[in-house]
Amino acid sequence: MKRHLFFFILLLLPYFSVQSQSFTNVAAQLGINADYIDLYYIPGGGAGFADYDNDGDPDLIIATKTHFKVYKNDNNSFIDVTAGSGISLSGDCLKSVVCGDYNNDGWLDLFVTNGGGGPNFLYKNNQNGTFTRITSGAIVTDTMGSFGCNWGDLDNDGDLDLFVANNYNQKDALYRNDGNNVFTKITADVSVSENNSSVGSALADFNNDGKLDIFVVNQGYGGPSENDCLFKNVGAEPWYLLIKFNGGGIGVRVKIRIGNYIAIREVTGGNSCSSQDMTWVHFGLGFLNDTPVQNIDSVIVDWHDGFREIRTNVAPNQELEFGGIIGVQQISSEIPQRFSLSQNYPNPFNPVTNFYYALPKGSDVKLVVYNTNGQIVKEMYNGYQSAGTYKAIFDGSGYSSGVYFYKIITNDFTETKKMILVK
Numbered sequence: 001m002k003r004h005l006f007f008f009i010l011l012l013l014p015y016f017s018v019q020s021q022s023f024t025n026v027a028a029q030l031g032i033n034a035d036y037i038d039l040y041y042i043p044g045g046g047a048g049f050a051d052y053d054n055d056g057d058p059d060l061i062i063a064t065k066t067h068f069k070v071y072k073n074d075n076n077s078f079i080d081v082t083a084g085s086g087i088s089l090s091g092d093c094l095k096s097v098v099c100g101d102y103n104n105d106g107w108l109d110l111f112v113t114n115g116g117g118g119p120n121f122l123y124k125n126n127q128n129g130t131f132t133r134i135t136s137g138a139i140v141t142d143t144m145g146s147f148g149c150n151w152g153d154l155d156n157d158g159d160l161d162l163f164v165a166n167n168y169n170q171k172d173a174l175y176r177n178d179g180n181n182v183f184t185k186i187t188a189d190v191s192v193s194e195n196n197s198s199v200g201s202a203l204a205d206f207n208n209d210g211k212l213d214i215f216v217v218n219q220g221y222g223g224p225s226e227n228d229c230l231f232k233n234v235g236a237e238p239w240y241l242l243i244k245f246n247g248g249g250i251g252v253r254v255k256i257r258i259g260n261y262i263a264i265r266e267v268t269g270g271n272s273c274s275s276q277d278m279t280w281v282h283f284g285l286g287f288l289n290d291t292p293v294q295n296i297d298s299v300i301v302d303w304h305d306g307f308r309e310i311r312t313n314v315a316p317n318q319e320l321e322f323g324g325i326i327g328v329q330q331i332s333s334e335i336p337q338r339f340s341l342s343q344n345y346p347n348p349f350n351p352v353t354n355f356y357y358a359l360p361k362g363s364d365v366k367l368v369v370y371n372t373n374g375q376i377v378k379e380m381y382n383g384y385q386s387a388g389t390y391k392a393i394f395d396g397s398g399y400s401s402g403v404y405f406y407k408i409i410t411n412d413f414t415e416t417k418k419m420i421l422v423k
């Protein structure tokens, strides 16, 4: 079945190449010199983009068989910083590299699977471009042939747990995050009960109940082929927040804050071997059982182009949507005579309104929306824009009725206007 799919994709390749004439291989030009020949030893190997140094640019992390590389994105070229990263991986057969902030300090940590039978690797981000290897606990001492792996808050308690798909007729593994770099291996669960040969695993909340479910791709090793498995999550706490993105979301960074609790997620295109998690972002919030609050203080979504969306006082246990056409777009490059900011239309509005602004010369532009207390509720744009006319679309879905102000700030021009959201 999978072999058939593989040949089907091969048959389609000529058609795809016709469609993709605008792509060229720029790896060498950008400074990426990974050796990919060994990938064919066992199909797979992992690579993924993740902003490990929190500078807003996605960095590239590659784990292929015996090679591990960290490439820092420096103004759209990549610098090999592996040697200075504190990561020294000499696995038998590296398969996946997944990034997740398991200790909720706002910095992405790394987990790398080893398909060759040696232990897997967990590296904690030191917040300065280097990592420290975690060496104790079953999560890094189990010796299986591990292929796929996924960070996800599977019990919805507020921290990331880890699922690992093991090959060679070995049980898969589930490690519950207990805080302080301690993970407990869960053995009494149906998701880790079968001696099968798994090559990949993916997490998604397929039934929209706020609990992450697990899909496992099984291969059948040295015997008959095996069925894949879908495990519905029936045990997690009933507290969560799901965020989806209109118009994609790969590369988006999401941060939530509730009092002193901060958690981040970054949407990837799938860093686990042979699989891809859902591109929705999931947060477990089970700790609210003990300390109930009405609202999540803030949800901040950073798009890869510098666009930032902020919503405050967001109710838990819902799906929130961000992005898409909402934002700022240039509608004319004709050079206007002077700076201007238009009145929004419609006004009053519910929930979407738009306004225009004009830049007679290229400028650093900051465009913010704030409430009557002077608190910024949304940063619509922050960066350089060339001369022209721009349309800004504001979505008030996540906000309460009331008066808001939108303000444009450039070196030569600042103006504020009032708008009214009525629900």
Ligand SMILES: [Ca+2]
Pocket: 050, 051, 052, 053, 054, 055, 056, 057, 058, 059, 073
């Ligand atoms: Ca970066």
Ligand SMILES: [Ca+2]
Pocket: 100, 101, 102, 103, 104, 105, 106, 107, 108, 109, 125
């Ligand atoms: Ca971290």
Ligand SMILES: [Ca+2]
Pocket: 152, 153, 154, 155, 156, 157, 158, 159, 160, 161, 177, 284
């Ligand atoms: Ca958890």
Ligand SMILES: [Ca+2]
Pocket: 204, 205, 206, 207, 208, 209, 210, 211, 212, 213, 232, 233
């Ligand atoms: Ca579910």
